[in-house]
């Protein structure tokens with residue numbers, strides 16, 4: 557198997573990270589890979605916002621609000637531990653990045669192609685990190701879509717859509733995933 561195929565098949569979404577820092581030099585290599593994604597019309601529609609502690613802290617009031625609204629009716633103890641988990645999902649990943657893609661309200665096809673290019677860029681980024689032993693999780697939870705998140709991070713909602721948060725770090729555990737067989741999705745037409 558080639559190195560690329562090996563990386564493609566072995567990459568898994570990682571949900572639990574070690575506390576070890578990810579060196580900026582490794583992130584920079586991954587950003588370079590992200591920049592080399594295929595991109596029709598060369599619009600470079602992706603933006604990566606790496607969130608430090610202060611930026612993450614600004615998200616916490618909304619994290620808490622969203623979390624409480626999901627746990628209505630639960631016991632005080634369950635709510636307390638649910639809140640802790642929700643805060644930890646934002647504060648504990650060694651790397652947390654909001655990724656946005658350019659909006660083009662006047663051209664929905666351009667916007668769709670730009671979203672596709674941004675997804676390619678994210679995959680390049682994640683695979684580059686994977687090649688250096690670092691796992692990622694792409695997340696589209698409610699906090700990634702809240703208006704207050706755009707305000708807190710200074711992302712202009714009229715020009716960019718946040719397509720997700722990327723969490724990254726050295727994997728604590730590697731989940732296994734069932735995948736389809738090739739025959740389930742591939743059709744050769746005559």
Ligand SMILES: Cc1cc2nc3c(=O)[nH]c(=O)nc-3n(C[C@H](O)[C@H](O)[C@H](O)COP(=O)(O)O)c2cc1C
Nearest residue numbers: 567568569570693694695696697719720731732733
């Ligand atoms: C657009 C997109 C959004 C995702 N959002 C979430 C999410 O909100 N929470 C989560 O746990 N995983 C999320 N994932 C990761 C998927 O759950 C994961 O890719 C899937 O389970 C397959 O596992 P694998 O990446 O290890 O192959 C997302 C993946 C993509 C591509």
